[in-house]
Amino acid sequence: MPSYVIAHDVGTSSVKAALIHRSGTVAATAEEPYPIHQPRPGWVEQDPEDYWRGVVATTRRVIEQSGIAPDDILGLVFTTQSMGIIPVDAKGKVLHPNITWVDGRAQDQARWMMRLFGGKALFKRLVGIEITGKDVLPKLIWLRQERPDIYRQTYKILDVNGYLRYRATGRMAIEWSGACSYSFNLKKKDWNRLHFKMIRWDMSKMPDLIRSVDVAGTLTEESANALGLPQTVKVFGGCDDPQSAAIGSGSPGDGDAHIYLGTSAWVVVTTSQAPAFKNGAVCLQSADPNRNLVVGVTESAGANLQWLIDRFFAREKQELAPDDLYTLLDREAETAPAGSDHLIFTPWMLGERCPVATTTTRGTLFNLGHEHTRGHVVRALAEGVAYNLRWIIDNYRRDFQFSISKLRVIGGGSQNRQWMQTLAEVTGCSVETTNQPKTAGAIGAAMCAFVGEGLFESFDDVHNIVQTSQTFSPNTEHADIYNKCFRDYQNVYRDLSRTYKTANERRFNTP
Numbered sequence: 001m002p003s004y005v006i007a008h009d010v011g012t013s014s015v016k017a018a019l020i021h022r023s024g025t026v027a028a029t030a031e032e033p034y035p036i037h038q039p040r041p042g043w044v045e046q047d048p049e050d051y052w053r054g055v056v057a058t059t060r061r062v063i064e065q066s067g068i069a070p071d072d073i074l075g076l077v078f079t080t081q082s083m084g085i086i087p088v089d090a091k092g093k094v095l096h097p098n099i100t101w102v103d104g105r106a107q108d109q110a111r112w113m114m115r116l117f118g119g120k121a122l123f124k125r126l127v128g129i130e131i132t133g134k135d136v137l138p139k140l141i142w143l144r145q146e147r148p149d150i151y152r153q154t155y156k157i158l159d160v161n162g163y164l165r166y167r168a169t170g171r172m173a174i175e176w177s178g179a180c181s182y183s184f185n186l187k188k189k190d191w192n193r194l195h196f197k198m199i200r201w202d203m204s205k206m207p208d209l210i211r212s213v214d215v216a217g218t219l220t221e222e223s224a225n226a227l228g229l230p231q232t233v234k235v236f237g238g239c240d241d242p243q244s245a246a247i248g249s250g251s252p253g254d255g256d257a258h259i260y261l262g263t264s265a266w267v268v269v270t271t272s273q274a275p276a277f278k279n280g281a282v283c284l285q286s287a288d289p290n291r292n293l294v295v296g297v298t299e300s301a302g303a304n305l306q307w308l309i310d311r312f313f314a315r316e317k318q319e320l321a322p323d324d325l326y327t328l329l330d331r332e333a334e335t336a337p338a339g340s341d342h343l344i345f346t347p348w349m350l351g352e353r354c355p356v357a358t359t360t361t362r363g364t365l366f367n368l369g370h371e372h373t374r375g376h377v378v379r380a381l382a383e384g385v386a387y388n389l390r391w392i393i394d395n396y397r398r399d400f401q402f403s404i405s406k407l408r409v410i411g412g413g414s415q416n417r418q419w420m421q422t423l424a425e426v427t428g429c430s431v432e433t434t435n436q437p438k439t440a441g442a443i444g445a446a447m448c449a450f451v452g453e454g455l456f457e458s459f460d461d462v463h464n465i466v467q468t469s470q471t472f473s474p475n476t477e478h479a480d481i482y483n484k485c486f487r488d489y490q491n492v493y494r495d496l497s498r499t500y501k502t503a504n505e506r507r508f509n510t511p
Contacts, residue, residue: 002074005449006062007442008055010080010160011241012036012100012263015051017058018442019066019073022455024465026439027068030061037097042104042133042351042359042508045097048086051160052167059227074453075234076168076219076227079244079445080160083136083181087143087154092166095150099139101181102264102299102350104359107133107509109141116198129277133359134351136182141199156207161238168227168235169217172207175237179209180284186274186292212237212287213452236449242268242295243287244444249408250434250466252288252459257404259389259423260440261413265301266354267392269294269402278399280354281392287448288459294400296354296392301385302413304347304363305329308381312374330418332375333382338425339481340376342367344489345384355391356493360504366492382419383482386426387489393427406430408468410440417470424472426482431472440466 004027009016014033018026034050055078063070083101088094099105110131114123120130131138144151158166159178166172174182176189183192189209196203210216214237224231238244242260246268249258256270274292275283281296309317309325316325336343349363365377396402407429413419414437424431436443443465450456 002072004068004073005075005077005446006059006073007445007449008058008076008078008164009241009244009441009445010051010054010078010164012081012102015054015058016438016442017055017062018439018446019062019068020443020446022450024443026436026443028062028066029439030058030065032057036100040105044100044103046100048094048098048160048163051164055164056226059229063228070229073229073233075236075449076229077236077445077449078161078164078238079241079441080164080238082159082178082240082242084158084160084163085136085139085143086158086160086163087150088156088158088163088166088172089153090155092172095153096143096147098160099143102134103139104133104351104508106135106138106142107359107505109133109138109145110135113138113141113199129280129282130357132353132357134353137195137199140182140201144201154205157205158207161240162207165216165235165238168219168223170220171217173210173216174207175210175212175239176285176289177212177239177243177287180282181240182206184285186283186285210237211289212239212243212448213289215452234449234453236452238445238448239287240284241441242266242284242293242297244441244448245410246270246293246444247287247447247459247462248436248440248442248444248466249410250462251408252291252462254291255402256408257402257406258408258410260411261301261385261409261419262411263301263303265298265385265389265411265413267296267389267396269396269400269404275400279395280352280357281395281399287444294396294402296396298347298385298388298392299353300347300350302411304349304381304385307349308378312377326416329378330416332373333379333418335373335375336379338478339485340380340383341369341371342485342488343369343372343376343380344387344485344492345377345380346489346492347381347384347388355388355395356497358497358500360508361493361497361500362504364492364496366488382422383426383485384489386423387486389423390427390486391490393429404429406432408432408434410434410437412438417472420470420472421475424474425478426486428474428479430474433469435467435469436465437469
């Protein structure tokens, strides 16, 4: 009997494939990058064909590396970046590049939508959060208004997961967690059809709904030949990346909290409830059909570190191996004290979604003086991301009464001990890393297939696979300085939010 699943974690910058045995053993991994296109300020697009090429390349590589026979592969599953908008015609032809989750082009449409509900203040009271130009429904309005020819030709709108499942099986569908990015009723497990009616969107253009554990189909002859797999391989529903990360971090139960720290970052708490949206945090369907997630996304985290390397460490990047480069960054950061001598780096270089929702805010180095070095900037960047995550956690405690004292952390950032210690001290929480930090998303996705196939009884069985690797405890000696800097961090946003808007709103909305 086939015992392996190939799980593809399709993020903002690359696709990572993992060949995973039903025991949880990762037999092989492969990664394939692809570009981001920014045709205008605030616009962020990608070519869906790049995703599929990455899936094909990494599938073939993990099979070759592992030596596993293709007949031993029982299933294929995707976990992908959320909020994708890929219009396709009846033959599956892509009509427009994917309008990605960080794209903020639809601010005018967001304001129009909120006016339908009586204005921004009333909308926020009714829904719980202010909608922005980065949200999916305003982008659908933008597509209908600004690209009417594409709207008329559109047969279905697919997200990234849905597009890849279509390429694999020929079936157009959207999984429950992906549907949440559009407008999904968590209680009825169906589209919020009234919302689509209000924005004058033709519901026939929305695909069928499936669950994460459902079999969407088997490989077509074309996709099987491209992937080097038998047509009998099943393709499961899969899920968005916060959902797979929650499972793969070993945080599937009620009240479990995890942080993903990669290109972006998020704080997620698993719950059996369906609380209202508040302060940029949203309640979404879990990969587990019986649970939900409260999700707060920080749009740029590791991406900021990459920016810092490219701009401040360009020579070292050319001369040093990656591991040596990160060791150098750590050494430089260690030259600065906790709080970075009151230097604050705000991470909002792509705008922000949570704890504040804004498309015009940008990153700021606040309180820069002659005493600050390159090492201060490195440390301040890590602290700035931690301040943003603490703000989300504090909101969770107040808004949802979540008791959060322990955080599981996954993603590439979790491998940096200094960043983990900083996160523990800024948040006041115990921070745990896992034995599967880079493949957590793929493991969570594989669990969708294993549970769907009946090889695991429930998602809680992930505890048999994922264990704690290291634990970081807060150093109380730094509590005062981090509390002070955190308050200053919040005030940077509050005091400058109007200035950010004045500086950038017209710039971002002018062709």
